[in-house]
């Protein structure tokens with residue numbers, strides 16, 4: 001199998017709840033640590049990184065010793081508020097260990113639509129990236145109610161990560177989840193589902209085989225990951241969807257190894 005050609009200096013990495021929280025509800029410390037190690041190592045190599053991290057509600061559930069996400073929006077928002085600070089504490093501890101500075105950036109999906117807000121957010125990203133600080137982005141869940149209930153087509157961190165990747169002009173979006181990539185059928189439902197290595201376009205065929213979330217704590221499932229991929233393809237950018245159980249897989253992705261699913265236009269692949 002040929003190596004993929006990936007020239008990426010500015011990279012957005014999105015990590016889902018399913019990679020950060022064990023099925024039992026406990027925090028997956030291994031993922032936190034390996035993610036901090038990998039991003040710190042790349043930062044030291046001179047790459048510019050933005051991490052979009054879910055997990056506020058998952059961590060909040062764990063902190064409050066709840067097994068299930070409450071149905072009431074206000075209760076979910078309260079859990080997100082509890083979990084977000086805990087989430088950042090976990091990241092701060094692990095990134096400190098690798099001598100890397102991080103910052104919390106909470107956004108709403110429409111923030112880039114307002115010229116002034118867009119300017120402020122971009123100033124923040126530019127200063128942080130210039131100073132080798134890794135921004136850790138999440139949706140501002142106490143404000144963005146639509147996201148939690150999935151009442152709108154937008155409003156999840158998969159698409160937020162694609163929007164961030166567009167605005168910071170990232171060369172590559174890496175989405176880490178609890179599956180090895182995009183399959184021709186939902187691998188959690190169909191035993192012989194096949195992993196697709198390369199996707200050049202995302203249309204009805206792909207959406208037709210993209211199902212919902214596989215874990216109790218995740219939200220978007222494959223539909224929102226495909227919407228993110230579609231946005232990247234429309235802008236001639238590249239997205240890789242891969243398994244986040246060991247975030248050091250990012251090194252393999254950047255080395256051009258055939259891991260996960262790469263979403264890349266054929267014309268871009270041959271540039």
Ligand SMILES: Nc1ncnc2c1ncn2[C@@H]1O[C@H](COP(=O)(O)OP(=O)(O)O)[C@@H](O)[C@H]1O
Pocket residue numbers: 015016017018019176177178179181182183184185186187188209210211212213214215217218219220221222
């Ligand atoms: N065609 C498909 N290929 C891969 N995964 C799929 C597909 N259709 C549905 N899924 C589901 O999407 C899940 C990943 O989404 P999600 O649970 O929201 O994860 P995350 O928390 O990482 O965002 C997988 O566990 C799987 O069950």
Ligand SMILES: N[C@@H](CCC(=O)OP(=O)(O)O)C(=O)O
Pocket residue numbers: 015016017018053054055056057058080138139141155156157158217218219220221
């Ligand atoms: N903003 C929410 C999660 C939203 C979300 O998209 O979750 P996921 O499907 O796990 O990426 C949180 O931090 O819990």
